[in-house]
Amino acid sequence: MTSQTHPAAAELLDAQRLHLVETAPPRLTPEQSAAMDRRWEEMTASNPSMFDGPVVVCAGLDWKDPHTLVLTWYRATYRLYVLRLDPVHAVTAPSVFVSVAQPTDDGGLLVGRMASSTAAPGRWQLPGGTIEPPTDGASLDLEALRRHASRELLEEIGRDVPPDDLSLWAVTRGDKGNIGIHFRAPSCPAATLTQQYTELVAVETAQGLTSELDRIAFVRSAADVGRLDGRSVDFLPVLAARHAAASTPEQTDSRR
Numbered sequence: 001m002t003s004q005t006h007p008a009a010a011e012l013l014d015a016q017r018l019h020l021v022e023t024a025p026p027r028l029t030p031e032q033s034a035a036m037d038r039r040w041e042e043m044t045a046s047n048p049s050m051f052d053g054p055v056v057v058c059a060g061l062d063w064k065d066p067h068t069l070v071l072t073w074y075r076a077t078y079r080l081y082v083l084r085l086d087p088v089h090a091v092t093a094p095s096v097f098v099s100v101a102q103p104t105d106d107g108g109l110l111v112g113r114m115a116s117s118t119a120a121p122g123r124w125q126l127p128g129g130t131i132e133p134p135t136d137g138a139s140l141d142l143e144a145l146r147r148h149a150s151r152e153l154l155e156e157i158g159r160d161v162p163p164d165d166l167s168l169w170a171v172t173r174g175d176k177g178n179i180g181i182h183f184r185a186p187s188c189p190a191a192t193l194t195q196q197y198t199e200l201v202a203v204e205t206a207q208g209l210t211s212e213l214d215r216i217a218f219v220r221s222a223a224d225v226g227r228l229d230g231r232s233v234d235f236l237p238v239l240a241a242r243h244a245a246a247s248t249p250e251q252t253d254s255r256r
Contacts, residue, residue, distance in 0.1 A: 099128030158200030
């Protein structure tokens with residue numbers, strides 16, 4: 001199998017603590033709003049499953065101290081992201097997402113390939129997803145991100161890990177500015193993970209649903225990522241290398 005071309009590596013931000021601060025969204029010009037709506041209509045016409053749901057957008061990153069990263073964010077909806085591609089009215093709108101590094105007992109790291117029905121078909125990544133803003137006056141903090149990451153792992157892999165068992169592992173910034181907040185789960189046998197994923201797919205298929213991940217695999221290094229049959233997200237080689245270099249299976253958790 002030949003190696004595939006992968007995007008430029010994401011920047012690894014070794015944050016031990018993370019603070020999130022909400023700010024007001026920027027105002028769009030009438031021309032930008034019109035371009036955004038037009039592009040969104042074109043996208044949904046070709047992919048009717050696209051949903052204009054609420055999202056968290058990064059407004060800035062700053063270090064409070066050598067170990068504490070402050071992420072400023074604002075509320076938007078998915079359609080803002082299509083404006084990033086407009087050649088005339090483009091805006092900077094980095095997405096914010098969570099993922100879960102799920103190690104195996106024998107040193108592997110679980111990765112999944114996005115299904116054809118998703119916004120990024122064929123792309124390999126860790127289980128995870130875009131963060132939605134809180135409702136009903138709830139706070140967006142590290143505990144909320146843990147709950148979101150735990151839910152994504154259950155929905156995509158079928159593995160139920162309590163949020164408190166997820167440790168903050170890394171923060172990445174992609175070449176488009178997208179911010180990934182990555183947690184690490186307790187290790188688990190690869191056979192158990194494969195069984196849980198297989199059972200999840202069987203249940204979803206019986207319900208007439210399409211799984212978000214159409215395949216899973218296990219990698220041990222950045223080189224293994226390069227041998228996957230398809231492209232990967234920009235942060236995957238970086239985190240695979242971090243996983244391979246880890247001296248112990250679990251990382252120190254900071255919940256402050």
